[in-house]
Structures are given as structure tokens and as C-alpha cells.
Amino acid sequence: MFGRLFAHQSKLIGAAQKYQHSNIQFANKFNALSFNPYYNFCLRNIGISAHIDSGKTTFTERVLFYAGKINAIHDVKGTDGVGATMDFMDLEREKGITIQSAATHLKWGNTSINVIDTPGHVDFTIEVERALRVLDGGVLLLCGVAGVQPQTLTVFKQMVRYQVPRIIFINKLDRMGANPWAAIDSVRKRLNIHAAAVQIPIGIDQSLKGLVDIVEMKAIIFEGESGEILNVQDVPANLIELAKEKRHELIEVLAEIDHQIEEKYLAEEELTAEEIKAAIRRQTIALKFSPVFMGSAFKNKGVQLALDGVRDYLPKPDERKNVGFLQKEDTQAEEKIEFIPDPKLPFVGYAFKLEESKFGQLTYVRVYQGKLKRGDNVYNTTVKKRMKISRMIKMHANQMEEINEAGPGEIFAIFGVECATGDTLCEGDMSYTARCSSMHVPAPVVNLSIKPKDNKSSAKFNKALKKFSREDPTFRVSIDKESEEIVISGMGELHLQIYAERMRREFDVDVILGNPTVNYRETITQKAHFDYLHKKQSGGAGQFARVIGFVEPMVNPEDPQDFSCQFVNKVIGTNVPNEYVTACEKSFYDVIDKGPQTGYPVVNMKFVLEDGQTHVVDSSSNAFMIATKYAFNKAFNDAGPVILEPFMNVEVTCAAAEYQSVMAAISKRRGLITNTESRGDIFILNADCPLSQMFGFATELRGLTSGQGEFSMEYKSHEPIDPSQAEEVKKQYQIRRKDKGQD
The missing domain is CATH 2.40.30.10 (Translation factors)
Structure with missing residues (x-):
């Protein structure tokens, strides 16, 4: 779709069939127009979005070059020592991925365009979210081989959420196995939208050399070192029938949704290029249609025509309702x-x-x-x-x-x-x-504990956490009240690892990342008696206190996960005065905050004080508190203590063809599968899994399902831990105590 701009430029240089679309010459020709973009609204705000590794940044690099914003094209991964313009972070150039959205602005003819290049990785989805929140249109890139991919679905849902009109660009048609028609079919089936090609390729794979604009019925061959010369020709004879067929298909799709086209189509009247373009624009802005462009950004083919599509079919700011x-x-x-x-x-x-x-x-x-x-x-x-x-x-x-x-x-x-x-x-x-109106901020799904390697870096560490949490609403910082660990939460392990690396580079702070400590609990399984005498009379004031009673499991039948503990006073007579009973009760509730095996709270336990003994001089509230503490520890060890771990109700959704791999992964994580359900091509699995085994599952699931699998977790109950796992938890507790100098 070479558009009116090509015709206008061809007149300027006096060549109707062959002209140069130079990045610098082209921009300079229109600088003299000196228009104010927000008074006549020759303005477009667009975002470039796609599944990871679909060529977004490569596409944007060509956009900047052809618009005269940059003078040379550079490689995305920075192998040429420069790197793509929009991936300016060192981390982005090293990893070859976009981490932060980047904004730029350019002129295309008499149209100003604000462009935001967004990440493709799901971990950085907030960058796409906030870009689409403020944009008026979008370019949705698809791989010509893979078609609609998992993150394509996510990005499309975000576009739908903010009602962003879009054009589609099928990229990588230079790759072996590329098939634009299969890609368009996947768009119609998986995105459930009306879409049709406005171009067909001239050649495919390594033979790709140009495109046929089926609206104007003209062929465009991309020539020159960087594809900057557009040679406009008649449609090749071997492609005339295919071009007519695809033009008819385009008109048929438009006739389904556009009354003006429908009337002429039913009357079998010939439609002009201007009428087809007007219908495409109307229905694209109305979110009922997406025109499909194609090419290969890496091979410098098709990008200029997609820019024409941005100008011709995407809305101006005054055509959007905000x-x-x-x-x-x-x-x-x-x-x-x-x-x-x-x-x-x-x-x-x-x-x-x-x-x-x-x-x-x-x-x-x-x-x-x-x-x-x-x-x-x-x-x-x-x-x-x-x-x-x-x-x-x-x-x-x-x-x-x-x-x-x-x-x-x-x-x-x-x-x-x-x-x-x-x-x-x-x-x-x-x-x-x-x-x-607010933007949608997805809830974090992955937590990691974090701490600086060097305590001297604490000030810079805290500054970094504050900066990142302000920049990124999906990056959250909290302190676990029980383990006293700093916990960072985000959209994925890569998301959090990138921030850890940024701390090292930007703040010179090395950090240690690890799984946050699971919130275990301790309890007992049987009744045990205690009779403990605390006696100290070696120099100074003496201490004397004796406590007698028992401990036993306590379960609330109406709520098994009540997790309460109870102190019961059954002392008869005055062997233990009331003020000492109060001291015993306070000591009991103090010691259950940190259990003797793991340091986690003791739950579902009843402590019954039946009797005791005092000394006229040496008894005190402090003595009875100490006696209660040691009596508790002895009775606890005799009452069949167990460690409880949190179990989660996990629901996994994946493609039916991948369910066996997913079930094996759940079983490997000590999950108990409780239900399975098949809904056409979708498989749903429910399982009870220990939380301690679910760290890293999001990444594993993405790998097993090519990014298509999703899962959710919610707390179900605390259950007794496996004996072998219990020993490991105890060992880790002793290590933490040693590190804190408590042993």
C-alpha cells in the first residue's frame, strides 16, 4: 500500500515507476510544512507489540531509519558494537530482549508519529499495559512462521481492554517455513477478529523481494542497500490471479461489517481503491477489522508500507473517545x-x-x-x-x-x-x-527473598528498592513478619533477576536472591504431662517455681484451620497464686510465637495448668515464667510434635496435547491431583501441592507448554510435612539461629 505519499513523492522526483524513499531526503522534503500537530491532528500515537522475539525492535529500528530519525540501521543484540536505538540499556543489548518500553517521535510525510516500542516477554507485561493505556493505535507483529503465539494473545487482550485499534504486520517472511496465509488464519481463529490481507508477497523465504498492494493493484520491489528504494511496477503476471483472489477476499470480509461496501458488493459494482481504503479506516477505528500487512523487517522489506498503514488506517487523537x-x-x-x-x-x-x-x-x-x-x-x-x-x-x-x-x-x-x-x-x-481512568496493574505471581551481600550497602540497597518500586507497579517490596526477610514480588523470575542485576550495575550493590521462607507451623499429635521445678539459689536473690499439668492437641471442629492455642487454669486452692498464674499464661503465649523446632508459631495446642508449688521468699512472676517456658519445651517434645506446611489448591490450564507433561511436573513437586477436566482443546487440572515445591513452577510451566499454560494458586490448609522434609526444615532453622548468633 504505497499510498498517496508515494504518488506525491514520485511527482517530486519526476519518476512515476521508480523513485527513492530515502530516510534523510524524505524527511527534509516536508520540514518546510511547519505544521502544529495538535492543532490539525496530523498525529498518531502507536505502540509496537508482539510475542517475544517477533522482531518488534528490529521493526522499530527500520521505522526510525526510513523516517530519517537515524542515519544507519543497527543490530538488536549489539553485535555491531552499537545496538538497536530503542534498546539503549546495556542489559537489553547483552540479552537481546527489550526490558523497558522506550518512546520516540518522528515524521512520516505530513504526519507526526509518537512510537513506543514495548517488551515481548510476559515478565515485563506492565510496560505493554501502560503503553497501551495512553496510545491511540497499535501495530501487532506476528511471526510469519509461528503465527499467533502465547504472548500475542496476552497483548491482544490488553489492546481489547483499552480498545486500541490495530494493524497487523506479519514479519519474518524471509524465514524457511513462513506462511502468511496460515498466520492470518490463526489470527481469525485464535483472536476471533475480522482480518484480511491488504498485500501479498512477491516470493517467500529467501526469494522474498517485494509486495503487491492488492488495494491499488501495484507491485513494490524493495531495492537499495537498506531497502530504501521502492520500485513501483505492475503486478507480475504469475501473481495477478492470486492478487485478484485476495482482493476479493478483502472486500468480502469488509462487506460483512461495512454497510457501504456491502451495498456495492451485493450490487456487484466495482469498488475503487479510495472506497476500500475508507472502509478499512472506518472499521479499523471501530475495532471491527484489522488490515494485515507483511514483509521482513530484518531484510528491510515492507516497513515503509506498514507506516503508510499507520497513517491511513489508525486514528488521530480526536477520533478516540477518552x-x-x-x-x-x-x-x-x-x-x-x-x-x-x-x-x-x-x-x-x-x-x-x-x-x-x-x-x-x-x-x-x-x-x-x-x-x-x-x-x-x-x-x-x-x-x-x-x-x-x-x-x-x-x-x-x-x-x-x-x-x-x-x-x-x-x-x-x-x-x-x-x-x-x-x-x-x-x-x-x-x-x-x-x-x-486507571490502568490495569496485574498482581505479582512470583516472590523471592533478597538481601545485600554486604551490610555496608544497606543504604544503597534500600534506595534501589524504593526506586524500582516507584518505577514499576508490578515490582513490590514487603517484609515477612515471621522470617523478617525482605521479599520482592514480580511477574516472573526473570523480572526479579533483572532488577537484581540492575542493582549491581546502577547502584553497585551485589544481592543474594532466594526463595522466601515458607510459613510453616508446629503442633502436637498427643497428650503429654509436665512437672517442672525451676530452682536457683546460688548467690543473690533465689528463684523457685514449680508447674504441673499437661498439653494436648486442640482442634476446632467448625474450623480445622483455626490455628488457635489455649491456656487453661485448673489450679485448685492457693498452691499457685493468681499473679503467678497470670505470669504462666503470659509466658505460654510468648513461647508459642516461635516453636522449638523451626521458629515458626505453634498452633492447635491446649496448655493446662493443674497445680504447682511456691517458696515464701524465692518465688516470683519471673520465676514462674521461666518454669512455664521449660515445662512447655519438655511437654512439647513428648507430645509427638510435627511440622505443618502450607498446601495450595492449584489449578493449571494447558493445551490438551500437553497434559501428560504437566501432570508429571505436578507429581514431581509432591502434588496430589484431585480433578482433571477436558474442554475441547483445553485441559484443566486441579491439585493440592505444598507451597515449598511451587517456586519456579511458573517458569517450568511456560517451558512445558510453549508459554501457553497458566496456573493459579490459593491457600487450602496446613498439613503434616514429610519426615525427610521436616529434617531439612529443622536444619535450616538451626543455620539461621547460628547466623544470628543465637546458639
Whole structure:
């Protein structure tokens, strides 16, 4: 789809059939237009999203090159010593994956485009989430060999959540086994959307050399060292029939959803290219259709035509409906409103991403209404604070360009404002206090304990944790009350490992990652008596206390997991005065907080005090507390003590063809399968599994199911631990005591 822009440029250089789409020449030709993007809305805000390793960053690199934003194309993994523009972090270039979303801006003809390149790995899904929250359109990349993949489904669900229109680009058609028609079929079946090709390839695999635009019925051959020369030709004779067939298929799909096309289709009237394009645009913006482009970003084929598709078919800011909430005067009530992209209205911006830089906090903002100038004041309606804007910038990866103002639809960044992800910034005079709708933040699924290797690094360690938790809503920090460990939570093990590596590189803090200590419990299985005498009379004031009684299991029949303990006073007479009974009770509840075997709480136990003995001079509350502590330890060891571990109710969903591997993995983790169910191609398994064995299961499941498997866990009960596992838990407790100098 070479579009009107190609025709216009061909006139400029005087060649109707062959012309050069040079990255620098092309951009310079239109610099003289000097238009204001948010006044005439020659603007698109798009994100590049896909399954991991589908070529998003490679695609974006070509976009920047053809638009004249960069002068040379560089390799994603940085093997050329430079690396892709948008993967500017050292970690990204070393690992060859996108970790953080990166923003840039460019001109394509008379259209300004803000582009956000997002990660493909599921562990960094929040980067995709917050990008799609503020974008008006998207490019969904598919691998020409694999078609729709697991993360494609996740990204598509996110696009649906925020009602983001999209075009589809089938990439990697230069690879062996590439089949764009199978990929389109997978889109229709797995994404359940109307989609049809607007192009067909000229050649496939190693013979790929160009594309046929089936709307305009023209062939485009990509020539030149970097595919920058587009040679427009007539459709090759051997592809005319296929081109007509696919054009008819495109019209048929559009006729199902577009009344104007339907009328002409039923009347068997010939449709013009302009009519087809208009219908594609209408239905794409209405979220009823996705045009499919194709090519190979790595081989420099098809990217320019996809950019034409962004301009021709994706919406301008004023073609999207953006709603929020306006606080009414003199009341806490809010009314739902629609933000109008008019620079004359009160300013409303949404802070969707934070970064800490050497200059301070960098806040990415999308403008929904009004405009903002440097020096203006803004009001943060979330924290209810007024702030002055001293510096505004446009981002190109990690490079900054100073700007003086931004209007409706613009995406830019500001320094020096105090806010968090999801805050709304409004007009500084507080006359208009609105709130944008929130973004979806998925709950963390993996926990790891973390501590610095060197205690001298504690200050930098805490600073790093604070920075990362502010930047990333899915990265959370907590302290386990029982083990006193610092626990970090995130979307996957890779997610947390990346942050550990960033601590080392950015803060010079080496850390130790490990599974958080499982919340075990201790209890007894039988009754045991105690008769303990605490006597100390060697120098100074003496101590004397004797306690007699028994301990026994206690289970609440209405709630077996009540986990309560009880102290019962059955002392008859005055052998143990009331103040000493109170001391015994306090001591009992103190010692059950940390059991003798593992240091975890004792549960489901009744302590009965039946009798005792005092001394006229040497007895005291302290003496009876000590006596109770030692009596408890002796009776506990005689009462068949056991360690309880938490068991989880686990539900796994996977493809039916993979259920045997999943069942084997659950069994290996000491899981007891309680139910299985088959629903067509989907297999659902329920099992009871010990929590201690579930660490790392998310990663294993992804590997077994090619990323398609999902699982959820919820607490079920505490059950007695296997004897061999019990010894290991006891051993670890003794090691912790030794490390803390308690032995």
C-alpha cells in the first residue's frame, strides 16, 4: 500500500515507476510544512507489540531509519558494537530482549508519529499495559512462521481492554517455513477478529523481494542497500490471479461489517481503491477489522508500507473517545466526562510511566485535553499538590529534546514533579480537578527473598528498592513478619533477576536472591504431662517455681484451620497464686510465637495448668515464667510434635496435547491431583501441592507448554510435612539461629 505519499513523492522526483524513499531526503522534503500537530491532528500515537522475539525492535529500528530519525540501521543484540536505538540499556543489548518500553517521535510525510516500542516477554507485561493505556493505535507483529503465539494473545487482550485499534504486520517472511496465509488464519481463529490481507508477497523465504498492494493493484520491489528504494511496477503476471483472489477476499470480509461496501458488493459494482481504503479506516477505528500487512523487517522489506498503514488506517487523537471523572464543586462526588482534545480547554494529562535519571524523576505524560507550557503550574489531583513545570522534553530512546509546550494527544516527559504512575495532572489553578481512568496493574505471581551481600550497602540497597518500586507497579517490596526477610514480588523470575542485576550495575550493590521462607507451623499429635521445678539459689536473690499439668492437641471442629492455642487454669486452692498464674499464661503465649523446632508459631495446642508449688521468699512472676517456658519445651517434645506446611489448591490450564507433561511436573513437586477436566482443546487440572515445591513452577510451566499454560494458586490448609522434609526444615532453622548468633 504505497499510498498517496508515494504518488506525491514520485511527482517530486519526476519518476512515476521508480523513485527513492530515502530516510534523510524524505524527511527534509516536508520540514518546510511547519505544521502544529495538535492543532490539525496530523498525529498518531502507536505502540509496537508482539510475542517475544517477533522482531518488534528490529521493526522499530527500520521505522526510525526510513523516517530519517537515524542515519544507519543497527543490530538488536549489539553485535555491531552499537545496538538497536530503542534498546539503549546495556542489559537489553547483552540479552537481546527489550526490558523497558522506550518512546520516540518522528515524521512520516505530513504526519507526526509518537512510537513506543514495548517488551515481548510476559515478565515485563506492565510496560505493554501502560503503553497501551495512553496510545491511540497499535501495530501487532506476528511471526510469519509461528503465527499467533502465547504472548500475542496476552497483548491482544490488553489492546481489547483499552480498545486500541490495530494493524497487523506479519514479519519474518524471509524465514524457511513462513506462511502468511496460515498466520492470518490463526489470527481469525485464535483472536476471533475480522482480518484480511491488504498485500501479498512477491516470493517467500529467501526469494522474498517485494509486495503487491492488492488495494491499488501495484507491485513494490524493495531495492537499495537498506531497502530504501521502492520500485513501483505492475503486478507480475504469475501473481495477478492470486492478487485478484485476495482482493476479493478483502472486500468480502469488509462487506460483512461495512454497510457501504456491502451495498456495492451485493450490487456487484466495482469498488475503487479510495472506497476500500475508507472502509478499512472506518472499521479499523471501530475495532471491527484489522488490515494485515507483511514483509521482513530484518531484510528491510515492507516497513515503509506498514507506516503508510499507520497513517491511513489508525486514528488521530480526536477520533478516540477518552473518558475520565470530574469532581463536582463543594462535594466529593464525581461525574463521568469525556475529555475533548481541544487546546483551549483546561489541561488534563496522565502520568503513565516513571524513570529515575541522573537529573531526577522523569515522568512520561499523555495530554488528553488543553495544552501545557513550560513555566505553567499543574495540580496533581491524586496527591492534591500544586507544582510548577520547569522542564519539558520529547524522548528519542534515551536522548532528550527540549520543548516549550505540548498540546492534546502529545506524549512527552517532564522533570521535577512529584507523582506516581497513574496520577492525573490538571490545570494549575485547581479550577478543574479531573481524574483519568486507571490502568490495569496485574498482581505479582512470583516472590523471592533478597538481601545485600554486604551490610555496608544497606543504604544503597534500600534506595534501589524504593526506586524500582516507584518505577514499576508490578515490582513490590514487603517484609515477612515471621522470617523478617525482605521479599520482592514480580511477574516472573526473570523480572526479579533483572532488577537484581540492575542493582549491581546502577547502584553497585551485589544481592543474594532466594526463595522466601515458607510459613510453616508446629503442633502436637498427643497428650503429654509436665512437672517442672525451676530452682536457683546460688548467690543473690533465689528463684523457685514449680508447674504441673499437661498439653494436648486442640482442634476446632467448625474450623480445622483455626490455628488457635489455649491456656487453661485448673489450679485448685492457693498452691499457685493468681499473679503467678497470670505470669504462666503470659509466658505460654510468648513461647508459642516461635516453636522449638523451626521458629515458626505453634498452633492447635491446649496448655493446662493443674497445680504447682511456691517458696515464701524465692518465688516470683519471673520465676514462674521461666518454669512455664521449660515445662512447655519438655511437654512439647513428648507430645509427638510435627511440622505443618502450607498446601495450595492449584489449578493449571494447558493445551490438551500437553497434559501428560504437566501432570508429571505436578507429581514431581509432591502434588496430589484431585480433578482433571477436558474442554475441547483445553485441559484443566486441579491439585493440592505444598507451597515449598511451587517456586519456579511458573517458569517450568511456560517451558512445558510453549508459554501457553497458566496456573493459579490459593491457600487450602496446613498439613503434616514429610519426615525427610521436616529434617531439612529443622536444619535450616538451626543455620539461621547460628547466623544470628543465637546458639
